[in-house]
Amino acid sequence: MQTDTDTKTDYSTLIADLARKGRAAQRKLARASDEEKAAGLRAAAKAIRADAPAILEANARDMAAGEERGLTGAMLDRLKLDEDRLDAIASAIENVASLPDPVGEIIDESTSPSNFGLVRRRIPIGLIGIIYESRPNVTADAAALCLRSGNAALLRGGSEAIHSNRALHAAFVKGLAEAGLPADAIQLMPTQDREAVGAMLKAAGLVDMIVPRGGKGLVARVQQDARVPVLAHLDGICHTYIHADADPAMARAIAVNAKMRRTGICGAMETLLIDANFPKGAEVLAAIADAGCELRGDERAQKLDPRVKPATAEDWDTEYLDAILSVAVVDDIDAAMEHIAAHSSGHTEAIITDNEEAAQRFLNEVDSAIVMHNASTQFADGGEFGLGAEIGIATGRLHARGPVALEGLTTYKWQVLGSGQARP
Amino acid sequence: MQTDTDTKTDYSTLIADLARKGRAAQRKLARASDEEKAAGLRAAAKAIRADAPAILEANARDMAAGEERGLTGAMLDRLKLDEDRLDAIASAIENVASLPDPVGEIIDESTSPSNFGLVRRRIPIGLIGIIYESRPNVTADAAALCLRSGNAALLRGGSEAIHSNRALHAAFVKGLAEAGLPADAIQLMPTQDREAVGAMLKAAGLVDMIVPRGGKGLVARVQQDARVPVLAHLDGICHTYIHADADPAMARAIAVNAKMRRTGICGAMETLLIDANFPKGAEVLAAIADAGCELRGDERAQKLDPRVKPATAEDWDTEYLDAILSVAVVDDIDAAMEHIAAHSSGHTEAIITDNEEAAQRFLNEVDSAIVMHNASTQFADGGEFGLGAEIGIATGRLHARGPVALEGLTTYKWQVLGSGQARP
Numbered sequence: 001m002q003t004d005t006d007t008k009t010d011y012s013t014l015i016a017d018l019a020r021k022g023r024a025a026q027r028k029l030a031r032a033s034d035e036e037k038a039a040g041l042r043a044a045a046k047a048i049r050a051d052a053p054a055i056l057e058a059n060a061r062d063m064a065a066g067e068e069r070g071l072t073g074a075m076l077d078r079l080k081l082d083e084d085r086l087d088a089i090a091s092a093i094e095n096v097a098s099l100p101d102p103v104g105e106i107i108d109e110s111t112s113p114s115n116f117g118l119v120r121r122r123i124p125i126g127l128i129g130i131i132y133e134s135r136p137n138v139t140a141d142a143a144a145l146c147l148r149s150g151n152a153a154l155l156r157g158g159s160e161a162i163h164s165n166r167a168l169h170a171a172f173v174k175g176l177a178e179a180g181l182p183a184d185a186i187q188l189m190p191t192q193d194r195e196a197v198g199a200m201l202k203a204a205g206l207v208d209m210i211v212p213r214g215g216k217g218l219v220a221r222v223q224q225d226a227r228v229p230v231l232a233h234l235d236g237i238c239h240t241y242i243h244a245d246a247d248p249a250m251a252r253a254i255a256v257n258a259k260m261r262r263t264g265i266c267g268a269m270e271t272l273l274i275d276a277n278f279p280k281g282a283e284v285l286a287a288i289a290d291a292g293c294e295l296r297g298d299e300r301a302q303k304l305d306p307r308v309k310p311a312t313a314e315d316w317d318t319e320y321l322d323a324i325l326s327v328a329v330v331d332d333i334d335a336a337m338e339h340i341a342a343h344s345s346g347h348t349e350a351i352i353t354d355n356e357e358a359a360q361r362f363l364n365e366v367d368s369a370i371v372m373h374n375a376s377t378q379f380a381d382g383g384e385f386g387l388g389a390e391i392g393i394a395t396g397r398l399h400a401r402g403p404v405a406l407e408g409l410t411t412y413k414w415q416v417l418g419s420g421q422a423r424p
Numbered sequence: 425m426q427t428d429t430d431t432k433t434d435y436s437t438l439i440a441d442l443a444r445k446g447r448a449a450q451r452k453l454a455r456a457s458d459e460e461k462a463a464g465l466r467a468a469a470k471a472i473r474a475d476a477p478a479i480l481e482a483n484a485r486d487m488a489a490g491e492e493r494g495l496t497g498a499m500l501d502r503l504k505l506d507e508d509r510l511d512a513i514a515s516a517i518e519n520v521a522s523l524p525d526p527v528g529e530i531i532d533e534s535t536s537p538s539n540f541g542l543v544r545r546r547i548p549i550g551l552i553g554i555i556y557e558s559r560p561n562v563t564a565d566a567a568a569l570c571l572r573s574g575n576a577a578l579l580r581g582g583s584e585a586i587h588s589n590r591a592l593h594a595a596f597v598k599g600l601a602e603a604g605l606p607a608d609a610i611q612l613m614p615t616q617d618r619e620a621v622g623a624m625l626k627a628a629g630l631v632d633m634i635v636p637r638g639g640k641g642l643v644a645r646v647q648q649d650a651r652v653p654v655l656a657h658l659d660g661i662c663h664t665y666i667h668a669d670a671d672p673a674m675a676r677a678i679a680v681n682a683k684m685r686r687t688g689i690c691g692a693m694e695t696l697l698i699d700a701n702f703p704k705g706a707e708v709l710a711a712i713a714d715a716g717c718e719l720r721g722d723e724r725a726q727k728l729d730p731r732v733k734p735a736t737a738e739d740w741d742t743e744y745l746d747a748i749l750s751v752a753v754v755d756d757i758d759a760a761m762e763h764i765a766a767h768s769s770g771h772t773e774a775i776i777t778d779n780e781e782a783a784q785r786f787l788n789e790v791d792s793a794i795v796m797h798n799a800s801t802q803f804a805d806g807g808e809f810g811l812g813a814e815i816g817i818a819t820g821r822l823h824a825r826g827p828v829a830l831e832g833l834t835t836y837k838w839q840v841l842g843s844g845q846a847r848p
Contacts, residue, residue, distance in 0.1 A: 027765075125821050125822070209821075229653065253844065257846035341451075367837070379845065384847065397835045398835065399822040413826070414809070414825070415795055
């Protein structure tokens with residue numbers, strides 16, 4: 001890592017130069033039609049399929065280097081590409097090409113008091129920075145979503161995937177250029193030096209938004225250092241509350257799914273709140289424990305199943321991302337919502353109940369990006385919401401929340417349609 | 425100004441305490457109905473009318489102190505309250521009470537691939553910090569808009585208006601309390617120490633958004649120091665482009681209005697671009713000069729009227745907020761849009777033309793928050809857009825752009841309406 005002042009200055013110059021090129025390309029992209037952008041993405045997918053041998057060879061170099069550096073099996077699996085995975089990457093780009101273009105969409109129209117027409121119209125945000133870790137598919141996914149919504153992207157992937165990312169990026173922009181779109185619309189950071197990331201995070205006015213994709217360490221660092229607006233979630237401490245009037249079979253099925261379907265995703269349940277008046281809490285906990293989950297609970301939860309270990313204060317604020325669940329028994333819906341207000345990360349919370357009034361209270365009063373009634377928190381995903389894809393999930397309160405897809409990569413302008421009006 | 429470390433620590437504790445109270449009040453407010461919030465605002469207006477003698481007496485103290493400190497006539501005028509102005513403040517609150525409540529509005533609804541219902545519903549943002557200068561009416565205006573949209577506010581006005589602000593705030597929250605709403609929803613910063621403002625700007629996670637209202641110095645300082653998202657505009661360097669096919673009488677009337685109606689507002693035109701093929705440029709410039717405006721232009725503009733002085737490079741990037749206008753003659757619409765891309769602050773730009781194709785290009789390609797066809801840039805205002813009121817105008821690219829009113833003070837959540845779905 002370089003730290004002397006001269007080098008820092010160079011990195012801000014580098015970022016300014018990349019931003020200048022990206023923004024110039026974006027201005028061209030902003031004028032591209034729906035069909036031109038879709039054709040560009042289909043050409044990018046085709047180029048990735050055609051370049052499969054070179055991309056897989058580059059990936060093999062990353063894999064060899066990763067094995068030498070002693071990456072864990074899970075990390076190597078995230079890094080690995082093969083014919084099937086590469087085909088899935090190309091297909092995902094084609095899927096984004098088939099999504100409706102958000103640019104130009106009219107949000108609302110009206111006539112002003114002075115009788116001019118007013119149209120609020122969606123436009124691209126501009127230049128989006130994407131900072132991600134070892135999965136090379138993010139290179140193509142993020143590039144495709146940015147391009148579909150008329151944005152330029154500056155991509156900075158993990159060092160362990162550098163050869164894979166470069167090969168994927170080269171194929172992607174070759175496709176764009178073949179389709180007549182500016183290759184500079186999608187740029188890959190030319191250095192892996194962390195100081196360059198620092199300069200990117202500080203580049204307010206040059207980079208319009210940063211989306212970090214990766215673990216909590218990465219997201220926390222980006223949120224801490226950025227002067228550019230960041231769209232992200234730090235934690236997914238998701239709660240499921242089983243209300244007194246929950247259907248026991250539904251409660252059991254949803255709770256097991258919310259925790260155990262995939263324990264490592266941000267929408268996995270981390271805390272289960274059981275209403276003291278729900279008669280089948282023991283059966284639900286038994287099903288979760290039988291599925292191989294460690295349970296840590298308060299005193300009342302411990303009485304429901306002998307396998308429940310005592311929870312510490314820290315457990316209520318922990319995103320395990322593993323087969324571990326914290327469990328509390330609560331007196332009523334107010335106590336459940338109080339627990340959630342105190343410990344939630346604002347990602348996704350669910351209530352299981354057949355009581356419509358309780359459901360409405362929960363849906364209206366719990367202040368998270370996603371609130372659910374009678375569904376598994378594992379559904380917290382842009383694809384499952386029918387958005388076609390997602391650039392990530394955001395738990396901030398401004399701009400976009402929950403799963404962020406194409407619409408979240410747009411902003412709007414006001415168009416005033418006058419007939420000679422001067423303001424009185 | 426206090427600078428020792430202990431005192432700084434106290435200010436972050438103070439802000440945390442104010443935020444805790446504000447957020448608790450906001451949670452109650454989020455559950456208040458449309459009618460309850462409207463009734464609260466009407467009660468606040470009534471309390472301000474009832475407290476007029478005390479408020480005017482407090483204002484007289486500010487005015488006396490201001491005169492003693494040698495404030496300019498313009499500053500004293502901004503500070504001054506009288507019966508009429510106080511009535512206008514109360515009426516403005518009643519007007520906000522009559523605006524539709526944005527909270528609970530459904531943005532869109534759909535059915536997911538797994539057949540659960542999805543509703544995107546507007547909710548308040550949370551706790552909004554408002555930092556403003558000498559106009560005491562902002563205390564009531566900002567409080568009313570925040571309350572109408574279910575948000576809590578932390579207000580920090582200028583020191584020169586401290587007694588007026590305290591008296592207005594006291595009346596406002598007395599009204600709220602009488603109507604059964606939490607008085608802590610609208611808090612006034614209890615100290616004028618600038619270090620407390622600094623702590624407020626850094627309070628990410630406690631304060632959800634900051635809106636600075638005032639001159640460029642204030643906005644620049646807030647944007648520089650804030651870790652909390654800021655909604656604002658720094659400059660309003662607004663352009664009007666008179667296209668070759670503009671109606672000469674319309675061009676003249678709009679140009680004079682855009683510059684001279686009120687020169688001190690952010691929507692005032694600062695640069696006029698005249699197409700070289702527009703035949704009546706001299707008449708337009710003569711009309712503006714005759715209205716008492718100083719003209720600074722490029723060589724071709726100087727040839728149109730002897731009163732046009734040479735412009736320096738700095739003129740193209742200057743927001744005069746005065747009876748001064750920079751003027752350039754441009755070859756065509758592309759040259760006009762290039763000039764705007766290079767010098768605009770992204771606030772408001774207008775084209776005057778009878779050529780629909782040129783108008784469409786300008787409306788689509790100029791990348792400012794507001795783009796106008798055949799209208800005066802002085803219309804860049806929430807009231808003129810029919811929004812009923814505005815908290816300010818934003819030129820950032822995320823969340824809200826242009827005039828920001830109640831909708832810009834909301835965010836949304838996703839409500840998932842399931843029937844027992846577990847994710848496959």
